[in-house]
Each structure stands twice: as structure tokens, then as C-alpha cells.
Amino acid sequence: PYVPSPPASAESPIKPGAGRPAAVGRIHATLPPARSSPRPACSAPIQCLEAGDSSVDKPVLYRPSAMASEPVLGKLSVRVVRGHNLVVADPLTHTSDPYVVLYYGSQKVKTSVQKKNVNPLWNDVLVLPVTNLTKPVKLEVFDADTFTADDSMGVAEFSVTDIYDAAKLDLKHASDGTRIKTIYPVGANYLGGESHVSWKNGKVVQDLILKLKNVDSGSVVLQLEWVHVVPGVTL
Template sequence: MSSGKKKLKDLLQQSDNRTCADCGAHDPKWASPTIGVFICLKCCGGHRLLGPNISKVLSVTIDEWTDEEIDAMIEVGGNSSANAIYEAHVPDGVKPGPDASSEQRNKYIRSKYEHQEFLKPGLKISNRSVPQPSPPKENSFHAPSSSSNPTPKPECLDGAIGHLKITVLQGANLAVRDMLSSDPYVVLQLGEQKAQTTIMRSNLNPIWNEDLMLAVPEDYGPVKLQVFDYDRFSADDIMGEAEIDIAPMLTSAMAYGDASMFGDMQIGKWLKSHDNALLEDSTVNIVDGKVKQEVSLQLQNVESGMIYLEIEWIPP
């Protein structure tokens, strides 16, 4: 662990930082280095609405932090120090609790940080200078060039219950869509979110080993997987599709709770059947304190093709 990451972890262990600065929920896993507070997943959505010029949001466990961002958190000193300023004059009954609705949270967060309604009279806080990320590019069904290999960043969706890190390992015997081969890439979709791999030029047995991240909403459904053939001058051709039932993994993970408390073991299974794309039963396992699942899929609505994945559950 780097010295910067250790400083951040030590700061998170302070008693005041073990609850969300905005709603008091236990064990926050997100933070705003521009403000200097640790927040929960549900309040994270309200901070996103403020924009990165007011509150840049990072995951404590997933995102990479710069030294400047860690120093900004340490400079503030934690939730108690920040709230002593931002919540100096909060009227009774205004601050939301852990069970508050999204509307209540977002209204309070905007009042607290953007309008700064609860500061001492006459006090005004200017935005702190923390390096901002480049604007995100929207996902589309037309893949980027094969030289592009962005590091996946989890979307902090309001009401998300955690994240899936889906490693697209490889494809096998994919369909030919050009004269002799194809230029395949994989698109994953969960709700309105999309994530995609890079293009593998002229390869019917590509090895991606590429991580894609998806946030899981409370009303989640299956993850839709599609394979496309990149075409520079026309619409990309479909090369098959499949659905990934994530319910067995999530049900098992939530039943066991903190996976780090258990040794390696099988905790669930997604069974192969005539109405799914599995090549074989897919077991859910705790491996090195993490909930993981290997999935082998026979692509559907296409003449041939298989995709191999590894899925990891990342709790909030």
C-alpha cells in the first residue's frame, strides 16, 4: 500500500469518518476531496448533481487517488471538521437520516454545499482547487479505436446497491462478419448504463482480459451482453448476444455479508438450462475474501461464438 493510500485509510478509520457526513449512514465508501468529507453511496448521487467544480466524488476502495486529492482530505481533517463549518446552523429536523429519500438528500446536499445555507453568518467558502477529471465520453455502439484502453470508472448511480467488475476474458470461434475475419468488441448493458471493450482487429479468438464496471441499481435485471464487428464506414454488425443473470451472485453475496470474514468456499450457483446462454453451471465463490463468479456463454442469435467472463461483486 502506498503512503498516500495509507494516509487515506487512516483518515477513514477516525470515528467521525465512520458515518456519512450528510445522512449519518454507517461505513461510507465514497469521498469528496474538493470538500473533504466521506459520504455514503446514496448521498454520492446528490454530490454528483452538484458537478465536479463543487464536489468531485471518488470511491475510497475502487478509484485511484492523486497525492493532491489525498492531501486535500487530510487538510480538512474529516467529517467533524467539515461539518463544524458547513452545518454550523442547521435547523432542527432538516438534516436527512440514513433512510431519507433521494429527493430529501439531494435538496439537503444542495443547500449545504452549493447554497451554503448553514454557514456562520457572513461566511462564504470558495471552491477548493483539486484537479478535475476530463469530461466523460458517452458510451455508444460504435467502438473507439483499438488503441484506446480506458480504465473503467464506476458510475455512482443514485440508489445503487454496489458494483459489478466484469472482466471480459476472451472470445472463441466468433462469427465472420468481414471477408475472412471480424473486428470484435463486447458491449455490456445494465439498465441505462453501457460499457464496452476495445476492438480486436481481425481476430475470431480474441483475448481481452479487460475490466468493465457497472453500478447495480436496487431494481436490477440481467446484464445484456452483445458482441459487435467494428466497421469504419458503416454501422457495426452484431455478432451475437447473451443475458447474464446476476441474481444468484447478488443473493448469495448479500446472504453472507462481509466476504472477507470467510475462507474460500462456494456460496451459490447459476444453473445451465435450455432458456439461458450458459455453456455449463456457473458457481459463485468466495475467493481471497471476494465474491467472484466465472461465466462461460454460448452467444445466441448467431451461427457461432463463445465468451468467457469473470464477475466480481463490489459492495458499497
């Protein structure tokens, strides 16, 4: 017959581990080791793609880091097409070796250098993850120097709000070439002409001509494309 064990007392102390279900030990065995310090947030990836790279046309999959302070809303593909009538930065050669840098928050990407050309054709594609619509993308043109610091050849900036708002619309049945919005040059922006947000080849794109400031002349032609991101998959 079953005889129950006597209750624990001072004369019969409970041994360590007695009365604990065995499953608890198995659960503890599967827990990951504690970290001594939190893992730093992963910075969003930045790419500089060659012109015509087909990867820009493919869906981008992205899962924000659990430690990220801001969710990624999408990606902005910026094709830096060309520069026009840029200033002469090198008085010895009477020309410039220009390249373009884009800044967005803590991100920084740049084009290739075009040697001895004040009307350069870059046609480089730079990709920036977008996290905050209130932040503009800042642009600066530099003259590449070998032995001294690179000289600034003008600055500009543009908003991502217009293309983002258009990308949220249901455009599945829109005709190719449909103009969604027109932005006009005013004193507060850097536009050198009307900027059109359009639906082309199944994509939302925006054409921009930016007038450079802090210099006597110069403009840069850009084409923006909004790239949706799919949560849940790591790039």
C-alpha cells in the same frame, strides 16, 4: 424610568421590519438562493479499466444523488476475458474485429477492439453500478467497421442476483475457494456450462461462459466480482 411605546394604531402605522427579531434577518441571509428548476439526477459513474488495474481491488465509496430514483446497491466489476469461435463477420478478410458492449438499464460500456481475431483475448474490466436486481446485464458482440455500421456478432445476458445474494453472506471465516452456489445451464439462460459463485482472495466472484444467440457459433468468457459501496462519500 422606562416608558412603554404606545400601541400601533392607524395614526402610528408599524414600519416595515419593526418588531421582527434581528436573528431572523441573519437566518434568511444564510439560506441558499432558490433554484428555478430542480437539478437533474446525476447518472451513476461508469468506468472502463485496463486489465490488472489495482483500483478494482480498493473499496469503492459512493453517495447516491439526492435526486436519484433508485439507490445503488453495489458495483459489478465485469472482466470480459475472451471470446471463443466467434462468427466471421467480414467475408472479404474471412475474420472479424470484435468488441463487447454491456448494457444495464441506461448504462453502456464496451471493451477494446481486437483486430482480425475470432478467438479474441480482451481481459478488459468494465464496472457497472447496480440499482435494480430484476434487470439483467445484456451483452452484445460487434464487428468494428470503418465505413459501415458495426455488425452484430451475437447477444447474451446474465443476472446479477446470484452474486448479489452471495455478497450479502457473512464470509469472513470462509476458506479461500469456497464454492457458494452453482448455476446450471437451462433453456431460459445463456450459460454454456456450469457457473460457480465462489469466495476467492477475500472477494465474491462468479465465472460465466455465455453462449451467443442469433448467430451460428460463439461464446464469451466473463468473470464477475461484486464491489460493495459505502454510503455517505462521493466518488
